[in-house]
Amino acid sequence: MDSPTVLCRVLGPIVVEIDGVPAELGGPRSRRALSALSAADGAVVPDEYLIEQIWGDVPPGNVTSALRGIIWRLRAALGPQVGPRYLRRGAGGYALVIPGPLIDHRQLASRVAGAMRHLDDGHPSWAATDLAAAVALWRGEPWEELGPAPELIGIRAHLAELHDVAVEELQAARLALDDPAHAGPETARAIAALAEAVVATPYRERRWELLALALYRSGRQTEALAALRGIHERLIDDIGIEPRLSLRTLEHRILRQDPDLLLPAPVRAARQHNDR
Known part of the structure; x- marks a missing residue:
């Protein structure tokens, strides 16, 4: 099976197109998480920064589990061939490693x-x-x-x-x-x-x-x-x-x-x- 064509669009509201079709990224929190990850240009984004961007000054009680849930939903939205490949866990955070030509x-x-x-x-x-x-x-x-x-x-x-x-x-x-x-x-x-x-x-x-x-x-x-x-x-x-x-x-x-x-x-x- 050929790998899907991916385009991450950040020049405006964030969109990730898979074979030309926008992925269903979910609500504002998921979209803020993906935006923060894409802005890091492939570097690992610390959990603390992601939490701040997603929830501001009012994080939920079990914020670590809540963050994992958002990442899981984003991976699922991107699909089995794209999510695990490009949205990865790193040291103390997560990274979106979409190659430059695909952004x-x-x-x-x-x-x-x-x-x-x-x-x-x-x-x-x-x-x-x-x-x-x-x-x-x-x-x-x-x-x-x-x-x-x-x-x-x-x-x-x-x-x-x-x-x-x-x-x-x-x-x-x-x-x-x-x-x-x-x-x-x-x-x-x-x-x-x-x-x-x-x-x-x-x-x-x-x-x-x-x-x-x-x-x-x-x-x-x-x-x-x-x-x-x-x-x-x-x-x-x-x-x-x-x-x-x-x-x-x-x-x-x-x-x-x-x-x-x-x-x-x-x-x-x-x-x-x-x-x-």
């Missing part, structure tokens, strides 16, 4: 890294495929069941940044798929996505830069300039900083109708993170 936050990082290489190598269609897959993985706050969890602040911020980069560079790849002088359907898709993206995260300058470029290539110079001036004013009024150099340069180029803006260019030429 969605690892897939997110891998997809984005691969797409950046494709962009650098001049393969925007391959990059768009990887980036669209990366964006689709995101369903909400990673390890949602664990609440604020100070120990997860760093990794959550890192994953959110990867998601933001994927959203932006997907639109950059789409722009590269159209003839810059004759904006087509990919540019229209990029404009629609970027219009939503700048509302969702208004201080990320990369998405404003791409939106302005896409609008200009679509013959909407006035709207492109309005977008750039809008983020300029927002950054100064709200944060007290000037837009980065690439944004200011793009505004000047649009004003003088630089013909090079309608020529194919490396997808990431404008992606400068330290150009202030």
Whole structure:
């Protein structure tokens, strides 16, 4: 019998898919336990920490037996081929040892890294495929069941940044798929996505830069300039900083109708993170 295909999804409410079908993980306590185990990235999670995550400050009387019961139910939910294999007892705790490629936050990082290489190598269609897959993985706050969890602040911020980069560079790849002088359907898709993206995260300058470029290539110079001036004013009024150099340069180029803006260019030429 072939081993089942497993995917642990933690970018949002926790889900474990077995051969594409979500396992019945049970109630909030079981889900918090599995979330805490998955966040440990294969390391043994001490019983005491699991108990705290599951019951907070009010554990049941026979908490050791209660914890074993939750682990037993999780193993049963994952099935006889997956539960005992991946959910193991270690020294003083339990570990979820699902390999990295079978966890969605690892897939997110891998997809984005691969797409950046494709962009650098001049393969925007391959990059768009990887980036669209990366964006689709995101369903909400990673390890949602664990609440604020100070120990997860760093990794959550890192994953959110990867998601933001994927959203932006997907639109950059789409722009590269159209003839810059004759904006087509990919540019229209990029404009629609970027219009939503700048509302969702208004201080990320990369998405404003791409939106302005896409609008200009679509013959909407006035709207492109309005977008750039809008983020300029927002950054100064709200944060007290000037837009980065690439944004200011793009505004000047649009004003003088630089013909090079309608020529194919490396997808990431404008992606400068330290150009202030």
